[in-house]
Amino acid sequence: MKTIFKETLRAVMATLVLAVILCGIYPVVIYGIGQLLFPHQANGSLIESNDRRIVGSEWLGQNFTSAKYFHPRPSAAGSGYDASNSSGTNLGPTSQKLIDAVKAAVAQYRTENNLPADALVPADAVTSSASGLDPHISVQNAQLQVARVSKVRGLSIDAVKAAVDKATDGPSLGIFGEAGVNVLKLNLALDNLATK
Amino acid sequence: MNISGWIQLILFTSILLAITKPLGLFLIQVLDANGKTFLDPVIKPLEKLTYKLTGVDPKKEHDWKQYATAMLLFSLVSMLFTYVILRLQAVLPLNPQKMGVIIEHLAFNTAASFTTNTNWQSYGGESTMSYLSQMVALALHNFVSAAVGIGIAAALVRGIARHTAKTIGNFWVDLVRSTYYLLLPICLVFAIFLISQGMIQNFKPYDTASLADPYTIQVAKVDDAGNAVNGPDGKPVMVDKTIDTQTIVQGPMASQIAIKMLGTNGGGYTNANAAHPYENPTPLSNFLQMLAIFAIPSGLTYYLGRMVKNQGHGWAVWAAMFVIFLGGVLVCWHYEAAGNPILTQFGVDPAGGNMEGKEVRFGIFNSALFATITTDASCGAVNAMHDSFTPLGGLVPLLNIELGEIIFGGVGAGLYGILIFIIIAVFIAGLMVGRTPEFLGKKIEPYDIKMASLVILVLAFSILGFSAWACMSKWGLPDPVTHQLTDGTNNNGPHGFTEILYAYSSCTGNNGSAFAGIGTNTPWYNTTLGFATLFGRFAMIVPILALAGSLARKKRVPESAGTFPAHGPLFTLLLVGTILIVGALTFFPALALGPIVEHFLMHAGKLF
Structure with a gap:
């Protein structure tokens, strides 16, 4: 009995000592180094407008519905791209709700981008991402939206294509992962083109 | 299944193989109370101070009962610590978003889940937890539950390596040394790397x-x-x-994510876990997060070989793990790349694969690889939503968990888990040739087999028992007419059943990933899932420590012509066979009702 009591006391002390080091000192040290070396990233990679308002984060997708903007993927985060409620649909492959949503998205995508009724639609354009905040769309998806955006904005196809290329994040180090077009960066760049 | 995927797979395997030996050698020093490491000048004083404050005598070793008592008491106290913080978070500091009180059943589930290295989450982190809760209540267990796992594995290995010995190590020394020399230094570097990739680490309120x-x-x-x-x-x-x-969302994320991956915890800072762009910003951060999951478990196989003075055994175990890992990746990758045939009918380009619930930057291959790794190990972080995988793509993570997460496995948990299967395999080999089974110079006797069988039975009993209860009770399936689950908004049919089966597999297996369409934040689910995590951890660890004690006491028997060698391809094959047969016999009927039947229904175009 005495040993149990002593071990319990030891467990309490160990919990407290480890909590101070692992949950107090360690995260604060990481905070300090992060703020010193990578302040932009550590604070959320925020993008500010010319008048210093925060307009978004490089990493968090936003909803764009107007025809003059490139459109992101469908999102299940809150009411769509709600960055305080990240989530996927979690619908399984035989879910009626999933199939209905994709069907509607395919029809809308074809109409918006003036595609023939039997055109294949890129998978990422009509499916929801895992986080609901996917900042990227596939290059193929972006290419199919170029004509619409350039027409609405009165920009040349080449100018829009150049903006798409500039907003494309390649695979990391050329090897890891997939290329993707950052929709928010692309759309903000197009807005800046227009104001110039 | 494209070339770039194959290149990444080969790269991943090569790097994993390359770090196994150095990490193993380092682990030998860390897990020896008198071990020497290059970190001694910095960390030794801290280690000594910790022993002083906690009144631990590092020279005194525990027998298995003392080891188990210390481990259980520490787990209980630290679990209570977390429970109290979660319950009080509304009045505690570092809560700029004014997160409210966490209700009893959710606090119990979360505390149990993090203490057991499960990290099942019935909540969304960014909308529930204060910075203090994340950083202290949860991240503490990310470290210590991993360290406890490593300690248990080391105790079992000592039991095998020693003979006519009473003790199997000192719990407190294993806990402190694994944390200070192994986990903390790697996390310091890894967290900074993660920030450089775009992960946040701050204490400011959420921005608008x-x-x-x-x-x-x-x-x-x-x-x-x-x-x-x-x-x-x-x-x-x-x-x-x-x-x-x-x-x-803002907050102290990087410090927590580093140990979340390295300690195979997997509890997300955000609801979307490693799919959230902040929590896994680039494919490079993704690659290193996957490597972090497997690093220590892989190193531990080398540690095993060196400790039992049979490096061939260590590599044979590594090879068995690798074979099952590779099989899982290829199956999952194949089915995810093939996509959902129903969507193809409606004009979705099949070349893109099944992108529902996946992120563009990771694509099909890295989602399949991550899903396999996170469930081979007991990590449970996800960079894609397993619930939206194709039926057979989603079968892979589920089966990985049900095999006991011994394919590299959780830190420590993977090694002690596979050692149980090794004992069973050796026993079967002994039966086949009609000799008393021997393993590395130890006779395997009825007591040892009983303990090993207990471990396997606890897994099956908890997973299948709880799943059956959920399917039969009004709490698991509130509406007997529509058979809709919990909140009645998500998946029906066989997929709904898979969600339940996956939940109890994940919790019992201490994994923590989910077929997340099931809403488990109800008193009944939180309580039963919480107990599943506790069974899955402690009802396994105690028999394993008993086994370690029993093995340590045994005399060494000299090798003879009839000894079954514990190394080489034949041993690897026997081990893989044992794992697959035990897993298949136990879980095949349940899997047939879930993902397997769903696969055929999907090809028939049946919707739910």
């Missing part, structure tokens, strides 16, 4: 961004009291709402 393209949604109208207003037809009245801002 103004949208360039505001849009309108329909929401239910509420009166001043916050109740939904119904129209004359009884349906809620919908009103337009303009969304012109986006709330941007």
Whole structure:
């Protein structure tokens, strides 16, 4: 009995000592180094407008519905791209709700981008991402939206294509992962083109 | 299944193989109370101070009962610590978003889940937890539950390596040394790397961004009291709402994510876990997070070989793990790349694969690889939603968990788990040739087999028992007519059953990933899932420590011509066979009702 009591006391002390080091000192040290070396990233990679308002984060997708903007993927985060409620649909492959949503998205995508009724639609354009905040769309998806955006904005196809290329994040180090077009960066760049 | 995927797979395997020996050698020093490491000048004083404050005599070793008592008491105390913080978070500091009280059953589930290295989450982190809860209540267990796992594995290995010995190591020394020399230094470097990739680490309140393209949604109208207003037809009245801002989550994320991956914990800072762009910003951060999951478990196989003075055994175990890992990746990758045939009918380009619930930057291959790794190990972080995988793509993570997460496995948990299968395999080999089974110079006797069988039975009993209860009870399936689950909004049919089976597999296996369409934040689910995590951890660890004690006491028997060698391809094959047969016999009927039947229904175009 005495040993149990002593071990319990030891467990309490160990919990407290480890909590101070692992949950107090360690995260604060990481905070300090992060703020010193990578302040932009550590604070959320925020993008500010010319008048210093925060307009978004490089990493968090936003909803764009107007025809003059490139459109992101469908999102299940809150009411769509709600960055305080990240989530996927979690619908399984035989879910009626999933199939209905994709069907509607395919029809809308074809109409918006003036595609023939039997055109294949890129998978990422009509499916929801895992986080609901996917900042990227596939290059193929972006290419199919170029004509619409350039027409609405009165920009040349080449100018829009150049903006798409500039907003494309390649695979990391050329090897890891997939290329993707950052929709928010692309759309903000197009807005800046227009104001110039 | 494209070339770039194959290149990444080969690269991943090569790097994993390359770090196994150096990590193993380092582990030998860390797990020896008198071990020497290059970190001694910095950490030794801290280690000594910790022993002094806690009154631990590092020279005194424990027998298995003392080891188990210390481990259980520490787990209990630290679990209570977490429970109390979660319950009090509303009045504690570091809560800029004014997160409210966490209700009892959720606090119990979360505390049990993090203490057991499971990290099942019935909540969304960014909308539930204060910075203090994340950083202290949860991240503490990310470290110590991993360290406890490593300690148990080391105790079992000592039991095998020693002979006619009473003790199997000192729990407190294993806990402190694994944390200080192994986990903390790697996390310091890894967290900084993660920040460089775009992960956040700050203490400021959430930011608000103004949208360039505001849009309108329909929401239910509420009166001043916050109740939904119904129209004359009884349906809620919908009103337009303009969304012109986006709330941007902040907080101390990088410090927690580093140990979340390295300690195979897997509990997300955010609801979307490693799929969230902040929590896994680039494919490079993704690659290193996957490597972090497997690093220590892989190193431990080398540690095993060196400790039992049979390096061939260590590599044979590594090879068995690798074979099953590779099989899982290829199956999952194949089915995810093939996509959903029903969607192809409606004009979705099949070349893209099954992108529902996946992120563009990871694509099909890295989602399949991550899903396999996170469930081979007991990590449970996800960079894609397993619930939206194709039936057989989703079968892989589920089966990985049900095999006991011994394919590299959780830190420590993987090694002690596979050692149980090794004992069973050796026993079967002994039966086949009609000799008393021997393993590395130890006779395997009825007591040892009983303990090993107990471990395997606890897994099966908890997973299948709880799943059956959930399917038969009104709490698991609230609506007997529609068979809709919990909140009645997600998946039906065989997929709904898979969600339940996956939940109890994940919790018992201490994994923590989910087929997340199932809403488990109910008193019944939180309680039963919480108990499943506790069974899956402690009802396994105690027999394993008993086994370690029993093995340590045994005399060494000299090798003879009839000894079954514990190394080489034949041993690897026997081990793989044992794992697959035990797993298949136990879980095949349940899997047939879930993902397997769903696969055929999907090809028949049947929807639910």
